[in-house]
Amino acid sequence: MNILRKYHDILVNNLKEIYGESLNPNISLEFPKDPSMGDISTNAVMILTKELSLEKDKIIKDVSDIFYKTGDFKTINVVGSGFINLIFKDNILQDLILKILNKKEIFGHSDLGKGKKINIEYVSANPTGPLHVGHTRGAVFGDVLSNIMEFVGFKVCREYYINDSGEQVNKLAHSTYIRYLQALGEETKEIEDGFYPGEYLIELGKTLKDQHNDKFVNSPEEEWIDIFRESSIEHIMNLIKEDLNSLGVHHDVFTSEKYLLDSNIVSSVYEELDRKELLYEGISTSPKGNNNEEWTERKHILFKSKKFGDDEDRVVKKHDGSWTYFMPDIAYHKNKFDRGFSQMINILGADHSGYISRMKSAIKAITQDKAIFDIKTCQLVKLTRGGQPVKMSKRSGNFITLKEIIEEVGSDAIRFMMVSRKGEAKLDFDFELFKKENNDNPVFYVQYAHARICSLLKNASNSLKIDIDDNLLANSNLSLLNNKIELDIIKLIASYPKIVEQAASHKEPHRVPFYLRDLSSAFHQYWNLKINDERVKIVDENDIESTLSRLTLLRVVAITISSALSILGIKALNELR
C-alpha cells in the first residue's frame, strides 16, 4: 500500500543481508521531482560507498540486483552523481489504484505507532474567560495532531488541564460576585485591573441572584467565595467546551488541578522529590531584563531543575508554604506517566516557551528519564481584515472570541488555516480571504476538486446509462492510464501514506493541508487537460472503457482528498453550488 515503504524495506532488508545489520539508516527512496529521473530513485550507492569503503561498482551491482529480483522495474539507471533511478513496469502504478480502491478510508493508515499509548495535552486554557483567537490555533493544532497520531497507529488520549486553583480563579470569583451584586441592583465599584471585566459573567451573576437572592450581599468573603468560585469555573468550562465543540475539537480527559491537590497527588510527588534530594531551601535568582517590583529576596523551596538541563533552579513552594504553578504541573505529569503514558506531547502558546526546559527537566527527574516528552509551541495569530489588523481591546475584556470567528467564517476554514503553517511560524488570519470563493481560499479550492469529482461520477452514470459503483470501477481497464499526468497523479496519491507518516514523526500537521493543495491542483490540471489543442473530456460517451478507467483514477483521488480532509477534521463536500 505504501509503495515507497515497500521498496525501501525490500532494499534495506536485502542490503542488511549482504553487508550486515548496522547499515546507515539514511538510505532514501523517493519520487524524484523531475520525472526524467525515473519513477523512484535512491541514494543508496552514495551512502554505502562512503560507509563501507567498497568498490562502487560492486555496490551498484548489488543494489540493482535487489531491484531486478522484484520483477517490478522496467529500467534501472545509475547516473553520474550516484543516484539510482528506476522506472516501474507499466502495471505497477496502475495496480496501486486498484489496491487503494479496495482499501478506501483505510488508505494511508499505518502501524507506525504500534498501538502505543500517547497523551496529547492541548488548549488547557484557564477557566477565567471564553476562548479567543490565541487559543484557537493550539486547539486545532492539538486536535489535528491527535488525528494524525491515531491515523498512524497510536492510541491517543486527548487531554485538557484545568487550572481551577490558585489566585486567578479567586479573582474570577470576585468578578462574579460583583456581577451578582449588580444583578441585585446594588451600587458597585468598577471591576478593577487584574480582575475579569468581560460581559460573560453577567449572566452567571443573574443566575446566582436567582438561586441565592440577597443572601451574600453583606456576608463575609468566606461564606460565598467557594460557591462563587466553583459556579464560575463550571460556567466558564461550559462556555469553553461549547466553543470547542462547535470547532470540532474534543478531549477525552479533563484533569483538574484542584483534584490533584485535594487528592494529595501533589504533596506526594513533592515528598518524592524531597526523598530523592532534589529539593532545597534557597533564594531564587532575581528577574532580569524587566524590573519586577513585586520581587523581594525571600527563602523558598526550589527544585534542582538545573541538574536536568534547565537554566535555573525553580521555586516549587513559596515562602508562605503555598505551591507555585510549577509544582502541581510536575505532579500532573507524574500522574500522566503513572496512568501509562510513556509518550506525552504538550501544545503550548509561544508565550509559554520559557516554560519548556523547566518542564522537560522535571519530567526527566520524575520518570528516571523513561518518558518521551515533547512540547510543540504555536506562535501567535494576527487577525486581519482585508490586510488591516483587527484591533482588540484586552482592557475592557472584549477580545475577539472563538465563537465570533466561527460565526463569521465557519469552522472548516478556521481549522484549515490554523494548521496551514508550521507551528513555529507566525500566522496571519484574514477574514476576507475565507469569504472568497476562489483560488485564494484554499478550503474552497480543495472542496471544489472533491465536489467536481463527485459530480463527474454522477454525470457519467446518467450519460452512459450505467450504474457506476466501486465494483464496476474495480474492473475497469487501468492499463489505459498511461498519460504522463495520470501517472503523476498516481504517484502523488502513492505518496500520501508517506506524507501522513512524516507529519506524525515530525509532529507537523501543516504537511497535510499542503499535500491537499498539491493533490487538488493536480486534479484541476487534469480536468483542463488538452491534447493537441483538444480538450480531453473525462466522460466520453464514445469511449466507455477509457471513461471508466479515468473515473477510477479520480475516484481514488476523491478517496484520498476525503481522507486527508478528515484528518483535518473537515468533511468533504459532494457538491458546491
Add this chain to the structure above:
RNA sequence: GGUCCCGUAGCUCAGCUGGAUAGAGCAACGGAUUUCUAAUCCGUAGGUCGCAAGUUCGAAUCUUGCCGGGAUCACCA
C-alpha cells in the same frame, strides 16, 4: 543582557531530518470559456535562500559567529 522562534521571489509561505536545475499561491503581464461546475487551467516575468566562515562527494537544510524581527525571562498561570 540570557534563552527560544523566525529570516527563501514584491507579499504570504513550502522545501520531504544533507541530494539532482530552489518550489507553490497571491499580486503583475499575456492567453484558454458552444463548460463533464471558469469557484478552474496554461504561459511570461520575478532569487546573492539575512551576512560570513566551517563540516563533505554534495548545504536553503548541520556547526559557529554576526545582522534584523518577534516571544519570553516570577514569589502569575
